[in-house]
Amino acid sequence: MITRKIQYQMAKRAVGxxxxxxxxxxxxxxxxxxxxxxxxxxxxxxxxxxxxxxMTLNYFEGRYxxxxxPVAWVTSGFPAEVFFALGFHVVYPENHAAxxxxxxxxxxxxxxxxxxxxxxxxxxxxxxxxxxxxxxKTPVGRLPKPDMIACCTNICQTVLYWYRNLAEYLNVPLxxxxxxxxxxxxxxxxxxxxxxxxxxxxxxxxxxSGRRMDAEKLxxxxxxxxxxxxxxxxxxxxxxxxxxxxxxxxxxxHIAPIVxxxxxxxxxxxxxxxxxxxxxxxxxxxxxIKNEKHRLLWDNLPIWFKVREHSTMTAERGFNFVCAxxxxxxxxxxxxxxxxxxxxxxxxxxxxVYLNRDLDNRLKTTVDLAKSFGVDGAVLHSDRSCKPxxxxxxxxxxxxxxxxxxxxxxxxxxxxxxxxxxxxxxxMRLLAFMENFNx
Amino acid sequence: xxxxxxxxxxxxxxxxxxxAVDSKGNILASIVEEAEPLIDRxxxxxxxxxxxxxxxxxxxRIGATGYGRKRVRADLVLTEITCHARGAFHLTGKxxxxxxxxxxxxxxxxxxxxxxxxxxxxxxKCAAGTGxxxxxxxxxxxxxxxxxxxxxxxxxxxxxxxxxxxxxxxSEVVSLVAEGKEIDEIVKGLHQxxxxxxxxxxxxxxxxxxxxxxxxxxxxxxxxxxxVDRTGRRIRVLNSPQLIGALGAALAAR
Numbered sequence: 001m002i003t004r005k006i007q008y009q010m011a012k013r014a015v016g017x018x019x020x021x022x023x024x025x026x027x028x029x030x031x032x033x034x035x036x037x038x039x040x041x042x043x044x045x046x047x048x049x050x051x052x053x054x055m056t057l058n059y060f061e062g063r064y065x066x067x068x069x070p071v072a073w074v075t076s077g078f079p080a081e082v083f084f085a086l087g088f089h090v091v092y093p094e095n096h097a098a099x100x101x102x103x104x105x106x107x108x109x110x111x112x113x114x115x116x117x118x119x120x121x122x123x124x125x126x127x128x129x130x131x132x133x134x135x136x137k138t139p140v141g142r143l144p145k146p147d148m149i150a151c152c153t154n155i156c157q158t159v160l161y162w163y164r165n166l167a168e169y170l171n172v173p174l175x176x177x178x179x180x181x182x183x184x185x186x187x188x189x190x191x192x193x194x195x196x197x198x199x200x201x202x203x204x205x206x207x208x209s210g211r212r213m214d215a216e217k218l219x220x221x222x223x224x225x226x227x228x229x230x231x232x233x234x235x236x237x238x239x240x241x242x243x244x245x246x247x248x249x250x251x252x253x254h255i256a257p258i259v260x261x262x263x264x265x266x267x268x269x270x271x272x273x274x275x276x277x278x279x280x281x282x283x284x285x286x287x288x289i290k291n292e293k294h295r296l297l298w299d300n301l302p303i304w305f306k307v308r309e310h311s312t313m314t315a316e317r318g319f320n321f322v323c324a325x326x327x328x329x330x331x332x333x334x335x336x337x338x339x340x341x342x343x344x345x346x347x348x349x350x351x352x353v354y355l356n357r358d359l360d361n362r363l364k365t366t367v368d369l370a371k372s373f374g375v376d377g378a379v380l381h382s383d384r385s386c387k388p389x390x391x392x393x394x395x396x397x398x399x400x401x402x403x404x405x406x407x408x409x410x411x412x413x414x415x416x417x418x419x420x421x422x423x424x425x426x427x428m429r430l431l432a433f434m435e436n437f438n439x
Numbered sequence: 440x441x442x443x444x445x446x447x448x449x450x451x452x453x454x455x456x457x458x459a460v461d462s463k464g465n466i467l468a469s470i471v472e473e474a475e476p477l478i479d480r481x482x483x484x485x486x487x488x489x490x491x492x493x494x495x496x497x498x499x500r501i502g503a504t505g506y507g508r509k510r511v512r513a514d515l516v517l518t519e520i521t522c523h524a525r526g527a528f529h530l531t532g533k534x535x536x537x538x539x540x541x542x543x544x545x546x547x548x549x550x551x552x553x554x555x556x557x558x559x560x561x562x563x564k565c566a567a568g569t570g571x572x573x574x575x576x577x578x579x580x581x582x583x584x585x586x587x588x589x590x591x592x593x594x595x596x597x598x599x600x601x602x603x604x605x606x607x608x609x610s611e612v613v614s615l616v617a618e619g620k621e622i623d624e625i626v627k628g629l630h631q632x633x634x635x636x637x638x639x640x641x642x643x644x645x646x647x648x649x650x651x652x653x654x655x656x657x658x659x660x661x662x663x664x665x666x667v668d669r670t671g672r673r674i675r676v677l678n679s680p681q682l683i684g685a686l687g688a689a690l691a692a693r
Contacts, residue, residue: 407558425544428518432520436555
């Protein structure tokens with residue numbers, strides 16, 4: 001136990017930062033030597049290096065976390081503030097699966113879950129994480145074994161079964177926060193129901209970790225989460241400028257801190273830095289792509305394994321994804337968080353998430369986004385793995401066409417499993433969509 | 440002979456098509472062949488033949504489309520969606536809904552009154568609902584293409600083929616044959632099933648929109664009849680429907 005704690009502290013405070021400094025130096029050397037490549041993108045964001053360091057360090061620390069600090073695996077929509085306040089190391093299996101996808105590792109990892117009986121129709125994130133637990137395969141070296149896992153049904157119902165499977169494979173307790181689906185607004189009994197569950201989560205986390213919740217610390221973490229969400233929203237809103245100083249595709253990567261280390265000072269420091277850089281780019285007229293002719297909205301999760309390819313294809317033709325409902329989902333909640341009433345406001349915040357609300361809200365949010373960012377087209381990713389996000393997209397398409405008279409493409413793919421994509425057909429749809437815009 | 444100004448090449452999944460046009464977009468000559476695996480070689484040979492037919496010089500502009508479009512050395516490369524729309528609009532002079540059923544996919548293209556593509560939808564990666572689907576099942580039933588219409592018309596009843604996947608549909612058909620069902624009735628049911636899939640892809644077509652059809656499957660009159668029955672609408676099959684994509688590519692490259 002003590003050895004483990006020393007290893008963890010060494011990884012967190014010495015080895016990790018040293019490796020990051022080394023990587024920074026090597027990157028600087030490489031970029032000095034490398035002839036700049038001709039790309040359709042604007043100059044790369046300087047903040048990217050910092051983002052890479054934060055996320056790499058987070059996974060690096062994770063390798064040594066179990067046995068040193070309590071560890072929880074949680075869904076992206078879980079009120080993880082309670083775990084951060086108790087000093088847990090928090091792992092996000094969704095983020096891990098997305099990372100596996102960008103490294104093209106999903107087919108070989110998910111196969112282990114499929115061999116164990118999971119259908120290919122099950123969410124590819126779930127198959128990847130379960131496959132990773134079965135096989136131990138991961139591109140991040142090692143994931144720490146959790147002391148508990150926690151799931152919140154505000155993003156989909158699949159998480160419940162996915163996490164039950166994880167709990168079984170890992171032989172750890174599962175805590176569940178069940179959020180009623182919101183038709184219209186929340187009612188008081190909904191919030192009472194959710195905040196009572198949050199109280200139980202804290203009790204369970206205290207029992208499992210042997211630590212006591214410090215109310216002041218929780219309030220501080222919640223305040224950070226509120227500020228982080230606001231800062232993230234401010235970074236996104238900067239893309240209302242023309243040209244947008246970054247791309248919607250960039251936002252898919254820069255979303256990582258608000259998802260995985262929400263509530264920490266590191267998260268907020270990062271977004272302050274990013275916001276400053278984006279503001280400077282707007283002042284200097286620097287765009288995310290070199291020649292922004294058309295502005296697009298992206299709906300649903302990214303197609304992680306194709307993100308770079310699709311963004312290059314669109315940027316080459318002067319198309320920039322300036323906003324995305326997916327990136328926006330983490331910016332919506334900021335104003336609902338109240339550090340003086342952490343549980344009550346968390347109940348509201350996490351019940352009000354985008355995917356836990358009715359179609360009317362999705363239609364309105366999408367049209368409002370499209371209008372405020374001045375888009376002249378939208379790509380709706382009909383995601384085989386994310387049914388709750390994909391159901392209703394025909395209505396979203398019709399509403400955007402009716403209210404804004406813009407071109408809308410429904411693109412069938414999958415957020416992580418490249419076996420579920422017909423690459424040529426998807427490329428043809430995107431190209432045909434772009435060919436018919438008038439410059 | 441009128442001067443050829445451009446040639447459009449449509450390298451599809453089952454056939455290779457090319458069209459030579461004059462400055463007004465009139466078709467001067469065309470070639471349709473089965474697609475060969477070596478696209479570059481086939482294109483070089485067949486293009487030389489077409490050029491010789493129309494006495495086109497080296498300066499003639501080339502437009503390419505279809506799944507193999509990237510393997511063609513062309514002045515302009517466009518997707519089939521844009522090319523089919525251009526070809527269809529050139530022939531009809533009006534907007535409407537174009538149903539293009541090719542070997543690998545089915546496309547529904549809404550064309551505006553100025554020839555613009557307003558919207559389109561396609562079947563997803565599954566081959567069900569495509570020319571390939573028909574080809575696979577007809578081969579399994581040992582029904583040659585020139586007998587299809589005769590057998591379709593002879594069938595009094597039809598046996599629906601319910602599976603949405605080509606592979607499963609094939610085994611469903613094998614089971615039907617094993618049960619001793621009439622081949623003609625299966626053929627009829629097969630066409631109706633496909634028509635039903637295409638119709639649902641097309642969604643609600645406004646009553647004032649004309650419906651056109653292009654692509655190799657438009658040559659199958661049983662398919663056209665099934666679509667007419669299913670939609671309850673008149674469908675105009677464009678002249679030389681297989682050539683519409685190549686025509687559009689030639690027109691765009693002019």
